[in-house]
Amino acid sequence: MSSDQQWDIVTGVGVTALAVAAGRAIETARSDALIQDPYAAAFVAAAPASLALPVTPQELRERSGQEELWALMNAYLGVRSRVFDDFLTGAARDGIRQVVILASGLDTRPFRLEWPAGTRCFELDQPLVLDFKLRVLAQQDARAECAHTPVPADLREDWPAALEAAGFDAALPTAWLAEGLLPYLPPEAEERLFKEIDRLSAAGSRVAVEYVLDADLAVRDELLQDGSAALGIDLAALLPRGERRALEEQLTALGWAYDSRSAQESARTHGRTLSAAPAVTDRMLHVFARRP
Template structure:
């Protein structure tokens, strides 16, 4: 993926946002749902995609072949969404009222979560992705539960200036979220991301990150690769090459205190063990850090 490549909701990384929205729709329709996203299915229905994403558990069970991997991934997506929902709301309820969602995709946390009074949220993503999302939300009559500002920007560029121009206040503690983002950033962009987060974070700020160990090796998993192809996702074209410094090393060097747990540990905490698990789950970590 080149530095100047942009994408909408049915191209590039945008396709993965559509797939994740479908996963949240399936989770929402479960009788034991971990999240409630009333807008997820509307995004999938509104997108001009040729991929027949399942939107309910019943549709998901009808799938077979490589798409069984998509069924396994759906189970993880429900857990992941709940884990980061709880982290963000927990921080906000403890007084961290400035929220930044990095590469928010088609998630609707400013609309679907009950935020404490005084919360201000910013969500950053590609302009065409945010345009599509805001159009669908307007059609659905959605209203945010907090003061909310979309920031159309490419995270490989000067996103910090765009965030500052949108009204972000670096003097206030902030809770940041990087969910499903890091594998799509080149190594140098990932380093800049955390350097900027550190620069913009007042004492007491927090960050949650989904981190995948050895991202490049995931492409050697034929089930994952073939499953992506069935859904119209060319994983090799989306994941940049290059050696990456470990996330623990990056955060420690910046002076952040952190803890992490595996995707399996997160799933067990929410009573939703990943058994069987999607191929990548063994290498997924949920990382939570705080700036002293």
């Protein structure tokens, strides 16, 4: 995908953001929910009818022929959302008051999490995606629990300039989140991303990353291919190819302390299992790093 291509909520990567919102809505409706997102279902309702997606466990069970796909997606998204919720709220408890959510999609953390006074949260994503999200949130009378600053920007371009122009302060420790992002970046853009995060991060900053080991192999999983086809997208075409340096190597070379755990480990921590599509779930890592 070239850097001059943009997307909204019904095309390309935007559709995946809508599917993720549907997954959060299903998780929210569970009796043993790991997260609460009162706005997720509203995004699905506001999308074109042709993109009707399940938003409750009952609707999930009624998806004939797609039960396995949606069960896996729901199980993983519930775990992923909780893991990164905990990362951000933990950073805030430890005194970090500046948060940057990269490629935020239909994320609603500024509106659904409790933030200490003085917290400022920046959200970066494509302009049309942010416009859709903010319009739906306004219709829901949603109120941010922090100082919320949306930043229309393409992460394949000069996003640091847009972030700093919006008021980001590189002198403050920052909690960065890159969730559901890296596979969509070309290898060189991924390298630039972490170099810029390093440049913009004061001592004590933290970053959490969803990382896929060998995304080219994972995307060939039959269940994942069927799922992307059901959403009307060619997932493989959205994922740039090319040799990538291991994330641990990138971050440690920049001087960050690196830690990770598998998605399976994260699931067990929260009493869940990720038994379907091991070709995908066994390659998912939740990475956490700190700048000393």
